[in-house]
Amino acid sequence: MRNILITGGAGFIGSNLALALQAKYPDARLVVTDDFRSGSFANLQGYRGDIVAGDISRLDWQAQFKDDVFDAIFHEASITDTTIHDQFLQVHDNVEGFRRLLEFASATHTPVVYASSAATYGIASARMKEDQPPAPANVYAFSKVQLDNLARIYCRNHASWRIVGVRYFNVFxxxxxxxxxxxxxxxxxxxxxxxxxxxxxxxxxxxxxDFVYVKDAARMTIQALGAPESTFYNCGTGQxxxxxxxxxxxxxxxxxxxxxxxxxxxxxxxxxxxxxDMTLAKNELKFTPEYxxxxxxxxxxxxxxxxxxx
Ligand SMILES: NC(=O)c1ccc[n+]([C@@H]2O[C@H](COP(=O)([O-])OP(=O)(O)OC[C@H]3O[C@@H](n4cnc5c(N)ncnc54)[C@H](O)[C@@H]3O)[C@@H](O)[C@H]2O)c1
Missing domain, CATH: 3.90.25.10 (UDP-galactose 4-epimerase, domain 1)
Incomplete structure (x- = not known):
């Protein structure tokens, strides 16, 4: 792991992830890209990597990163305030950002781990399992379902490429x-x-x-790179x-x-x-939460x- 890109790296999970990657791969070149619409520079105290300030749904990825071949891309950037009901904004920025990222990564089949959400399951009263049909109850959740759909479409066209979703539950x-x-x-x-x-x-x-501590969420996100195939995994404690x-x-x-x-x-x-339901993450990623x-x-x-x- 010498060259790693993290979108949304100034945000909550993204900054914990960037700092965990920095600790795990001290010699790697890290690049965070964020437009700071909800993140903060204050989250990146101690970060020694590069920052590209920009909206990834409007960025010309090829022009920006033309000389870069990343070993992995972690995609955390998203509108995350579920009370933003502007349907065009939520769907455009969340889906087009991911589409541009996938178009860029498709040339080199760079492994991608992206943030999905438990919100895709909608309103339920029992354990949520990855093969359940999505039932988004708001436009934020709908945009996350579209990320899963897009990942599936790209994987279908590029069988050997790993695109792995992490469905975070309630991270704190x-x-x-x-x-x-x-x-x-x-x-x-x-x-x-x-x-x-x-x-x-x-x-x-x-x-x-299902409250999952961000240190576990960041660790599982890194472990998701080892997924045996393109898929998505729940990320919670199972409690x-x-x-x-x-x-x-x-x-x-x-x-x-x-x-x-x-x-x-x-x-x-x-x-x-x-x-x-954490069975899949446990069996395939060997992940168990520490907290x-x-x-x-x-x-x-x-x-x-x-x-x-x-
Ligand atoms: N925190 C949770 O409990 C939770 C639960 C489920 C899913 N998620 C997902 O995890 C990811 C990280 O969430 P978070 O809690 O860290 O939220 P956050 O708001 O702290 O982080 C999101 C980051 O993305 C940036 N961003 C947003 N749109 C962008 C764009 N178009 N271009 C560039 N940067 C952009 C923001 O400025 C922010 O820094 C998101 O994809 C979110 O949907 C989080």
Whole structure:
């Protein structure tokens, strides 16, 4: 691994990934490309690689990277705020960015690992498995389904080329503060409790999420390069953890005893439950998460509280 490109590298997962790649391959040349629409330079403290500032859905990839042959491309760039309902913008920027990347990479069959999402499964109440039909409930999720479709189409035309999707569930951890309202529920509740307020959650707080720590998400994204064939993998812990359980863990790690304050859910569609079936990632990538949700929260709070470095 001498030459690696990371799109969306100033974002939450992208910056954790860029720094993990830098630690794993200290002699590699890393290139991050990002247009900073939702990411932040602050996430790349300590990064020693190159940066190309630009919108990948409008970038002339061939002109920009004409002399580069990358050993791998990790694609994290995306509009990630699911409350952006401009259908043209979500579909154009998310899908065309990926299409341009694939067109560029197709000449050399550079392995590509791209960010898909558990949002593609839609509203469910049981474990989500990769072969389930997609059921996107918003235009963000729809755009992610189109990435999976595009990957399938390109693979069909280039059988020996690896294009691997990673379907992140609810990722949390360092470098997500810039996402503000779109940051994880764990971070939102931490901020409220840190300010001495009771944590506010939808009644009854028993909604469950598969919360995966970003250190595990970055590690699995790198391991996805070793996939035996083009496909996509769930990226979670395989455990559904309730908002009430998150509050219990935050109280434990903050030394507080703040009771949840419940309020009515105003949304007609809201995922009551996300839970990844991790069988495929375990069998094919030999990936098992290092952090349970509770261990991830403990590590994260220690970092947020300045008791340890990220
Ligand atoms: N965080 C999660 O829980 C989660 C869950 C499922 C899927 N994902 C996916 O993982 C990827 C990373 O998400 P994140 O949480 O780090 O979000 P993020 O918003 O922090 O990162 C996305 C990055 O992409 C950049 N970007 C957006 N559009 C771009 C474009 N057209 N050209 C160049 N840069 C662009 C943004 O500036 C930002 O730095 C995304 O593809 C997202 O859809 C994340």
């Amino acid at each position: 951890g360092p470098h997500e503060a810039h996402k503000k309202a779109a940051a994880s529920m764990i971070y939102q509740l931490y901020l409220q409790m840190k300010a001495g307020r009771r944590p506010r959650v939808f009644r009854t707080g028993e909604q469950k999420r 559904a953890f309730s908002f009430n359980e998150v509050i219990t863990e935050l109280n434990k790690n903050l030394g507080t005893r703040l009771e949840p304050e419940y309020f009515e859910n105003p949304y007609s569609f809201y995922q009551p439950h996300t839970e990844a 349970s949700p509770a261990a991830g929260i403990a590590d994260y709070v220690a970092i947020l509280e300045g008791r340890k470095t990220g």
